[in-house]
Amino acid sequence: MSRNYPRFLVTLELGYVQRLTVGISAPHEDGATSIVRRALDAGTLWKDTESMPILQHGFEPAKAERLIQGMSVHEVEELPEADPSVSMMRCYDASLTLLTFARQVLEECERHQDLDDPVSDTFTVELAADDIRKLAKLVSTLDDC
Numbered sequence: 001m002s003r004n005y006p007r008f009l010v011t012l013e014l015g016y017v018q019r020l021t022v023g024i025s026a027p028h029e030d031g032a033t034s035i036v037r038r039a040l041d042a043g044t045l046w047k048d049t050e051s052m053p054i055l056q057h058g059f060e061p062a063k064a065e066r067l068i069q070g071m072s073v074h075e076v077e078e079l080p081e082a083d084p085s086v087s088m089m090r091c092y093d094a095s096l097t098l099l100t101f102a103r104q105v106l107e108e109c110e111r112h113q114d115l116d117d118p119v120s121d122t123f124t125v126e127l128a129a130d131d132i133r134k135l136a137k138l139v140s141t142l143d144d145c
Contacts, residue, residue: 018058
């Protein structure tokens, strides 16, 4: 961020619908609705249990043609610390990237050696220095989680 310009906080209000699908066993539709309403009121709807598994969870624009519902801009001297929700987003993104990296390492090991071979007790994998730097950054991000 350039130090020559003033700093601004721009807050967007985006219209999204949170969509959740859970599996329910009930004698009829009203019974299923009642069970879900009670779980929502009790705060147990998000537990993802065997009796009420979460099958879909996501966010989608409420009205794609007008996603931005509101916007405010305020000049500030300094930017505040990021909200904890941003840390969670960064941790989630880093964990997915780390998982992808781990899968690539496993594929590389499998390409050169049989992972189930009882004779092999060590594996050698060559990694580019840039990949190691990316890995260090990912681990650092996850250390903050």
